[in-house]
Amino acid sequence: MVQLNLLGRDPHGTGAFWAAEHVSLADPEGVAELLLTLRSAPPAREALLRRRPARHVRLDDPHGLSRLVDELRRCQAQDVIAELPERAPAEHVRLDYASGVAWLLDALKDARAYGAARVLAGRAAHSVPLDDPRGVASCPPAGPGRVNRRPLAHPSRWNRRA
Template sequence: MAALLARDPARRVSLDDPAGVADLLAALRGRGAGEQIAALLARDPARQVALTKPHAVGHLLKELAECGADEAVAALLARDPAAQVDLDFTSYSGISDLMAALRKIGAKEALTALSRRIAEQPIGDPKNFAFLLSWLHYGRADPRAVSELVARDPAAQVDLEDADGLWFLLSKLKQMRERVALAIYNDRLRRKLVEHDHETFSRVMGEPNWFDHILEPLLPRDPATHVALDHALDVHNLLISLNELSEGGRKQDTREAVVRLADRAAARIALGQPDIGTLLHRMKELGADRAARVLGRRLADAGHVFGDRIEGVAGPEDAEHLRTYGRLPGVAPSPPWTWRDLADRP
């Protein structure tokens, strides 16, 4: 380390990457290299770093604050990172990390601005909408931003044809609702949250009904009837999410949605996909027996074999016969045959 410090990294390192600058500050601080820290800050990295990567910007803000560089923190915030960072719809952590950093350094205006920017994003894509909700939820954003986003009636706008996106949204709503329930009913966690942020706990964690404001109007739009059936795995995952909703108190409507989606998929989904056998198995597991029989027969007619999943084609009492003799196109199992029968055929 001494040899590295002797090369004067503070005066040589590039200032483009906020994560690189933050990492160097952390390393120098850990070594007590005050002169190098001063030299690095003298180059004014807060006015030069790129502000596109939210995790990197948050990391730099925290390190500047740890170094006591209040002027650098103010200079970076003056560049309005909340308006410049990319809203990366492939990662939860980046935006959430930035929000946590803004909260830690007391940058309430920047945190509010970022929260409002998130709440104003388009919400037609169900997966992107799930990201928006998650950023606000896990980032413990301004509660008003959550209310504004939910008040835009997202259930009426999300694309019902996107099976993967709908599954993703429903699964994330379930996770967030469970987290809220844990925060409310776990005394130890409640004390911890109240100690750190009473307003956020009381206004967001204490009122989980906003989940229902999204789900209640979404289900009557009947995603099971409109969702695209392009990919077996997406349908499989959506069936699971709908079934979990039926277990959570919306039993009749969501159970009917599970059956409708399974029936549609059984009759129309393209065969030959890698996950088609998994979908067949899931139908049986969820009690969609009619759909499982239809899909099983289609697969058998097309020559697909799933080993011990042959029960999806017919009842268990026929399974041994089907394993031995196969079946004819249509419904009926093949009559018993021997290899001699095949040899005698013209």
């Protein structure tokens, strides 16, 4: 992996800081992967979080956004997650990938971004194609890292309290 090699060469962590301060923030899945990589370099991870990645990522990729929200939650970056709904990702995300939309719904719900999840659920109920049984079958909770999760409830039943 290029990122690991780049970060592993510098014993003082400046390579990690350089990457955190200069990497493009457009790709949500790429940012999530970098946050994961930077777990071993907390100061560099904090530098990346200070750049407020939720303000810059593309909003069209439901799977990438779900990975980013999950990783931000693992970093306890609730303030960064809170910026994502301000950009209305539920209104911009592609709906052609049923399991990606379901993953994003689950991630938004876990991050307590209930308003964004409700908007996305409303759009998805009318627009997600159901012509791919594998895509529908791979919806949460059946994916990696989501074992033994409750199925998604109807948005009207989600707890609105923090």
